Amino acid sequence: MDLADFQNEIYLSGLGGAVPDLPTDLHRLEELAAARLTPQAHGYVAGAAGAERTADANLAAFDQWRIVPRMLRDVAERDFSTTVLGTEMPAPVIIGPVGVLRILHPDGELAVARAAKALGVTVTLSTAASTTLEEVAAEAGPRWYQLYWPKDRELAASLVHRAAEAGYTALVVTLDTFAMAWRPRDLDRAYLPFLRGIGVQNYWSDPVFQKAVGGPVTDANRDLALLHWVANFGNPSLTWDDLAWLRRQWDGPIVLKGIQHVDDARRAVDAGMDGIVVSNHGGRQVDGAIASLDALPAIASEVGALTTVLFDSGIRSGADVAKALALGAKAVLIGRPYAYGLGLAGEDGVRHVLRSLMAELDLTLALAGRSTLADVGPDLLSRRP
Ligand code: FNR
Numbered sequence: 001m002d003l004a005d006f007q008n009e010i011y012l013s014g015l016g017g018a019v020p021d022l023p024t025d026l027h028r029l030e031e032l033a034a035a036r037l038t039p040q041a042h043g044y045v046a047g048a049a050g051a052e053r054t055a056d057a058n059l060a061a062f063d064q065w066r067i068v069p070r071m072l073r074d075v076a077e078r079d080f081s082t083t084v085l086g087t088e089m090p091a092p093v094i095i096g097p098v099g100v101l102r103i104l105h106p107d108g109e110l111a112v113a114r115a116a117k118a119l120g121v122t123v124t125l126s127t128a129a130s131t132t133l134e135e136v137a138a139e140a141g142p143r144w145y146q147l148y149w150p151k152d153r154e155l156a157a158s159l160v161h162r163a164a165e166a167g168y169t170a171l172v173v174t175l176d177t178f179a180m181a182w183r184p185r186d187l188d189r190a191y192l193p194f195l196r197g198i199g200v201q202n203y204w205s206d207p208v209f210q211k212a213v214g215g216p217v218t219d220a221n222r223d224l225a226l227l228h229w230v231a232n233f234g235n236p237s238l239t240w241d242d243l244a245w246l247r248r249q250w251d252g253p254i255v256l257k258g259i260q261h262v263d264d265a266r267r268a269v270d271a272g273m274d275g276i277v278v279s280n281h282g283g284r285q286v287d288g289a290i291a292s293l294d295a296l297p298a299i300a301s302e303v304g305a306l307t308t309v310l311f312d313s314g315i316r317s318g319a320d321v322a323k324a325l326a327l328g329a330k331a332v333l334i335g336r337p338y339a340y341g342l343g344l345a346g347e348d349g350v351r352h353v354l355r356s357l358m359a360e361l362d363l364t365l366a367l368a369g370r371s372t373l374a375d376v377g378p379d380l381l382s383r384r385p
Contacts, residue, residue, distance in 0.1 A: 006358075034046070072369075115351040143168045158209075175259075257277035258277065269307050293327065301328065
């Protein structure tokens with residue numbers, strides 16, 4: 001299947017009077033989500049830390065770069081497929097880890113896994129998923145597991161061993177969220193899904209967790225389980241030295257998510273990590289922090305030849321993906337757009353988002369004169385005048 005086939009499908013369906021159920025400009029999903037989702041669910045996804053300046057900066061940073069199209073370069077045959085950390089991908093686009101998806105749709109992570117599998121797209125399942133990692137694995141295609149590294153070492157080991165057992169092939173360790181940041185939209189509604197029992201499913205199903213709370217979680221020990229979750233969720237005392245322990249628990253590739261400084265990227269390489277995600281968690285953690293895209297070029301030039309550099313925070317279009325690739329990312333992770341797609345139209349909505357993004361990427365690169373990822377480098381872009 002050509003990535004741009006989606007465009008033809010849409011126009012052809014139009015001959016029978018059909019138009020897409022969701023907007024094809026993915027920026028517009030958010031306004032639709034604001035109108036249709038519950039205020040709590042919309043606020044949880046759209047919201048960010050503090051005054052949301054970093055979330056805004058993430059988007060604005062893309063506008064500082066402009067694509068410079070080249071002509072007459074035979075782009076009739078195109079191939080933007082790639083292999084990242086041993087995983088084959090139809091395009092350098094990955095479903096990033098977003099927790100608690102059942103606040104958006106009853107099928108939650110399962111709907112996302114099904115939509116991604118049908119397109120051969122890799123999913124990264126969050127530790128904070130509202131469906132257990134084993135249940136998702138049963139329905140998913142290519143899959144990676146994202147670890148929130150808990151305080152209890154035995155629990156951390158159990159989570160990653162379960163993920164390996166369930167066929168997740170890469171471990172994405174999120175470093176920037178050992179505590180929830182100050183997030184006014186959620187605070188003003190006193191809304192944290194975990195305390196309502198959504199997003200704790202990987203913990204509650206874990207044998208080590210269950211042992212600590214006296215057995216499987218029922219009404220009788222539910223409060224204790226929630227307290228144990230709160231006490232264990234994040235581990236602010238971790239240091240670079242702890243990565244050696246994690247390496248011993250996991251045989252496959254390990255990727256550190258949340259890198260924004262060149263020196264941290266360097267330390268990830270020195271610690272023997274296989275990749276990094278240049279990410280600021282969509283501006284959800286440190287308000288006032290730099291835009292993630294602004295961190296990318298220097299990091300990619302420092303470690304791009306030594307490790308796999310991935311990117312997220314602010315991808316909303318195929319052009320955005322092209323820009324991140326040109327600035328040194330090997331692939332990008334998608335966050336809010338697919339969450340909105342899920343909330344608005346379930347599995348179909350996620351498929352719509354993925355197909356739109358990949359079709360727009362293909363057309364953008366073709367029209368800019370590129371036919372493979374090897375042709376996508378810094379010369380694709382110019383800084384905005
Ligand atoms: C996230 N993100 C996230 N990251 C992670 O490692 N584990 C998680 O459980 C979550 N959960 C989560 C929930 C919601 C509602 C959002 C919006 C984000 C961060 C995510 O992986 C990614 O870094 C950001 O979504 C990127 O920003 P944009 O492009 O979505 O704005």
